[in-house]
Amino acid sequence: MDRGFPRRDFLRSAAVGGAAIAGWERLGELARADDAKVGPEMVRLRPEIEPVVRWIEATPREEVFERAVAELNDGLSYKHLLAGLFLAGVRNIQPRPVGFKFHAVMVINSAHYLAQSAPVSERLLPLFWALDNFKDSQAQDVKEGDWALGPVDESKVPPPSRAKADFVRAMDAWDVDAADVAVAGLCRSAGAAEAMEPLWHMAARDQRDIGHKAIFAAQAWRTLQAIGWENAEPVLRSLAYALLDQGGGAPRPIGPYEANLENARKIGAEWQAGRHDPAATTSLLATLREADPEAASAEAVKLLAAGVSPGSIWDAVLLSSSELMMRNPGIIALHATTTANALHFMFRASGDDSNRKLALLQAVGWIPLYRERIKSPDAVAIDAIPDDAEVPAGPEAVERLFDAAGRDRARAAAETVAYLSGGGSMRALFDLGSKMIFRKGTNSHDYKYGAAIWEEALTTTDPKWAPRLVAAAMYNLPPAQRADSPLMRRAREAVAAVVG
Template structure:
């Protein structure tokens, strides 16, 4: 049985470190958040290193980063780019808690430095801060859940912001995040960044507590309402919203016991093939039929995750990697959903979104016809051999990784190297985010092909030969790590 404890534990490749247990009730830390905001970028690492030597704990810095990024970096004009300063925080936490105590500060300090870069980019576009909300009586009690739903359905960003803040203030953070998680998955704008932001916010609030709830929930509300220039999506039909409307009807027809099916690898392969050729509506319909035929929802999710990994195997690109990070986020939102309708829609939307990603990837003439279930394994001596090959040929490294895993190699060892290089040799915000998503996806899979997904993740991993990141090297020097 899948439990909330398992949802929060992530995967076997990313265990909570005993020394970094999540603080359930962090005290509000406006002083540390102010330090992050007001300290010049060139001085920030030194200032934080001084605090660390004086006893600063990782979770406290993570909480301050959550507050500072949400207050200073807007999810407009795009839910992406600079907004990764917010969206990557949970992935950074996953890296932090899986690393040794000596290394665990490094992804956090890299992220603190990136926050300064994102904040500077925000100032160049348009100076912005999360606005204080006006006080005073309102004609409607905005803390009622219906007020937030109405604002989201009408795509009224200001009303949604007020309603979200009112719900958090009234002690209804859980209900607010449930509503926002579902609506984050309603449209295919921003190549999956909305559900990624939703999963990030929910997981951080769960781990860090109410002191970070208001900025994270309000920032997420603004992100969910970003229509990216589409006019009046509440009343006009846009391509990005098509699956949401189609899947309402498909979801309503699922039998009451749709979650009671059994795992079925043949059915997973059938859906995988459907995802390669079908339209988004056809693929969602095929998934619904499998569920009606007593195939487990977990099997459908396995096909989604494997197909997402196949896309990065076919074309190593930013678009393709977002298929896997989106599948990871929507799977989390599905598991964390409180009601049956939300679970139905999260699953069907994830299936449909994979077809959307496929269409985008296939527009690139460099996309190859590679299949996740047809990787030809190759011999590798050890993990060093694999990551050395990676610098010369990503495809050959994938083949070696699969061969090594099938010969009894430890997935945790391969995952730990990929995770460490995602920080040490960081090329940007996607390195940590993608690596953690793939490690977690691998941990959720049960069918025999799970190692093919982990092997395929090397298409976007860093190799032995990639240069070490300057910020990480400086942080190591400051901390003596």
Template sequence: MQDRRRFVRNSIGAVTGSVASLAWLPKLAADDVAVAPEHVRFHDDIEPLVRLLEDTPRRQIVDQVFGEIRHGRSYQELLAALFLAGIRNVQPRPAVGFKFHSVLVVYSAHQASLAAVDQHRWTPLLWSIDYFKRAQQSDVREGDWTMAAAPSSNLPDPQKALRSLDDALTRWDVEAADAAATTVARTASAAQILDLLSKHAARDYRSIGHKSIYLANAFRTLGVIGWQHAEPVVRSLCYAILNHTGDPNPATSDLEVDRVGRSNWKLADQFSAGWLSSERKSIESATVAKELRTSSPEQASEFVLQLIQSGCHPDSVYDGIMVAAAEMVSRQAAIVPLHAVTTSNAMRFLYRTAHDDRTRKWLLLQNAAFIPHFRRSAEDRGKLNDTDLLQLSPSEDDSTDLDSVFDLVRKDRPEAARAVLKLASQPQVTHRLIGQARELVFLKGNDAHDYKFSSAALEDYQQIAPIWRARYLAGCSYLLHGRSERTTDLAERVLQFG
């Protein structure tokens, strides 16, 4: 059997290939995919397909997957194999980002596939598989990490496993967390696991929100591929959550990235008893968005607490957070503001999905606090312009239509935003606008952030109050794709395959 590491090394730098070149590849059977005993192995029904993705050189992977599809391999099977291959082969170190985007992007790509027209249905998945091969090559260059097999000794009693995992994560103890996560994944409910991991994934600003993104997207991916795959995913999540590369143990330190996460637990306990009983009001959302332009993380949390205590609905707060994130994108169309949007999307999912009320209150405060964190990080990279999304005026050009909007995107971003604001204020046009925005991601996107951002932004568009939707989309338009950009080679191949 070919050695996987040699296979990957030999494929570095190669991108394209042909179906004819695949004739020599052996068929993989269950007996042919033995995994080293020190490495994690998945269920027998998915392990051969995972190994196929791992072992096929990048220059041949798309054609090999085309062959699998022609022979009846299901979308769900390929999605599961892709997600698990990333978990086993790509280390979330030194940050939960960079090459680990091959894992983080899987659910975003799935969202894009769900919303695609038939001719583009396979493009996001096939793009993600190719992207995994790129990440796998990077991981080989950085040491060729592979996820270890689940621990078999020193596992906590199932009745105490959740408490043991909470304690290990609090102490930032990787070994103890892995043992507890193994038992928790085998015995606890999805709701129990999400509640527990939420309060650890969202506690610190390391990796600019990717820990929350990973947790939200991993749980949603499990909902698609099946909870029989939960054990390696939960173990991987805990390993990622405990990443503090470059910092001393946060449990025994007082670092800025951890500070507001700790203080917000005290604020969460000050919420009024009827914190969910008020009505959504747009003026409250505008107030939040304005406050987040200048406040510190601690001030943002205190401000949200005051609003909640005065009767503000938490969804009004969240609308303000989302508008603030989109406005930041319009002020600096770059990587940090992009993550203000994708992290807020993830945290809002955790807030809406968690069962524990105290955790939900804390997540709301944390999300508000993260916006100033992002703003400061963006300012460290360059000056933010003075765009005021709340005061943005729609285009006055009578010729503005869908074609002209996507001709402007990435050429004249301010004018494109005004054009989007005009068109998105017309409900009968909005669905076509969003459809074209997605299609251009399929055709032009060549980075994980293209899928992560567009899927998050277009999902959140539906979640915020109608009064804010057009402005939110206008702000996000700064990072959408335009018609003049080059169509990727992979998109061309997928269209030919279809």
């Protein structure tokens, strides 16, 4: 229970309903059962969050919405629900392979990101969806062996003076046990930004698991910013374990890591002071349609040396990943965008020049890896989407875009470009797109992709590219014709009992 912590965020101003909920006495019994001690095989979390995690772990899936309503009405804050859900996944779901059931952890920040811009009445919906998603993943994990994050071997935790060096050495050697104790020591002795720098580097090292290592690193940091760095140690231990996943292969990175370490050394000291250059963006986009990973990365180095800004290169990366979505909508193209978004976030979050260079070069070099896995014969070009489609004025224009997406994705893309290029509201499109995800989304990728593409569309170096990124998203976002998820109908009923 979260008693003693004041109601915060949107719950402060929400009307707290006293709706009757079936099975209330049963929920009280569950609350008392949650006082059971955590077994020695599991890491114990901070005392203020451990009870929240326990009820999330212990409540049956079919009762978890009602239990969440009871806790929220009893004073549980949004922040502590978010933290409990994230840490329940960290403790209970094996992060190998990095993906699949582990999306219960990796999707939390995406749900939170989309929720923050939603109306108060819908702001809880993504977390309720994530609660159900966690219970599904928890059940899968039990079937596969019931993995749990165990306690640290305290006798082997290095002193502060050695923690960072020991961690880097262990990660370079793919040594799981040494990395686990070293990252615990690093988390305890270093500030948040310093502790993350070697993790940023290792997350950008390996494209294995179609980019999920980079995605997990970015999502972990972002969620910790929302729930508090004091919860970081189990999260970073899970992250280090995930980053060392070899997937049954050799302990070496997938992708142009070694080449890009060398490429990074060729980049001059003033590489971030370059000029905005739309022509360079278009040129690199063309290169990414044909080049192999090493050649693509080398071209980015040439552009930087010629005085092109990193932002213009990032625009090309995101346009290219979005073009793959247009060519062959599906899981690989989706991860081309969500991984590019994760590497872009690392680039902006890191304070280490070498890590920033590596994130940029790997983002460029990984695009050909996705392109080759897609192997689409479709030669559609994102920069060739026509911008002269006829679209109505007024609020109905945005609704028409999502209606078109269910009938003809290419038409929806062209109308989106025309709408936004003609001064249409990105905010209105964002709001309706988020609502479509909340009500019609069926899996973690709807949330992950939606959050990633909106963020990138809002932060392009050249605003003229934003309409094209959103247009490509119309190949994947839930269309208007898709039926509302039965799960989300249940969630809306539950949320109504909290916000009135």
